[in-house]
Amino acid sequence: MEIRFDGKVAIVTGAGNGLGRSHALALAERGAKVVVNDLGGARDGSGASSEAAKEVVALIEERGGEAMAHGANVAVMSEVEDMVAQAMAKWGRIDILVNNAGILRDKSFSKMSLDDFKLVMDVHLMGSVNCSKAVWEIMKGQGYGRIVMTTSSSGMYGNFGQSNYGAAKMAVLGLMNTLGLEGAKYDVRINALSPTAATRMTEDLLPQEVLDLLTPESVTAGALLLCHDDAPNRHILCAGAGGYASARIFETDGVFIEEAKQSPESVAAQWQDINDVSQQQQLESGGKQTEKFLMKAMAHLQSQSS
Secondary structure: OOOOOOOOEEEEOOOOOHHHHHHHHHHHHOOOEEEEEOOOOOOOOOOOOOHHHHHHHHHHHHOOOOEEEEOOOOOOHHHHHHHHHHHHHHHOOOOEEEOOOOOOOOEOOOOOOHHHHHHHHHHHHHHHHHHHHHHHHHHHHHOOEEEEEEOOHHHHOOOOOEHHHHHHHHHHHHHHHHHHHHHHHHOEEEEEEEEOOOOOOOOOOOOHHHHOOOOHHHHHHHHHHHHOOOOOOOOEEEEEOOEEEEEOOOEOOOOOOOHHHOOHHHHHHOHHHHOOOOOOEOOOOHHHHHHHHHHHHHHHHHHHHO
């Protein structure tokens, strides 16, 4: 079955270059009308230019597609709202949002200023919040929506010099998990893409022969699946250099320690059992952890009374 987006309207942020450009072109090629959002700043977020976004729009139109450019700074809600309003005025609906815009301000935590930490959080996390909020009621009202967050291995596993970026990229997974629950009954599905690609973000970090393997198109192949009618919900898809994998958070079954014995020493004494992965599982929501612990406590009480 060919994956198509005919009749769908998509917003792709940070779509002037790199991954966003690849996503926008591929969505348009498969029938979507695309809002090409790009502030046009440098990799560190400085400056602004509309040229990159306009170039992508021109390329889409040359190939027979429909697109419009918008230079909203995703960290500024009023600009995001204007972008969404223009898309609605032009096409009357928004089906897909790919939260791709991002910047880097890499430094060790010791050397990083709080301004640099906050700016990266504002673009990656609040940018995703702002864009998702701006389309949320539209998607709920039409009974359909697909939102893709962009996470990173730097968030899930850590990466030296990227405390700000890693914190933001882990935060969007928390956003995804809750929005996925809240949007489910309206067929608004939220997923996350964890890409590894040769872009402005990675061009000076890796040798050229490695960069040649890390094509944006290989990541986009995964991104488009997360935008489609048959997309999963609350899924983390990792993609790069032709490799695709799922990342998930699991929790061990754990132990119960009765009240009279609850101490750091007793926790340390059962550390091996606490970390036993043989019965670990993926929890459907935060409440499931509370439910699990209460069931253990109730089972203990029942054993005491019988």
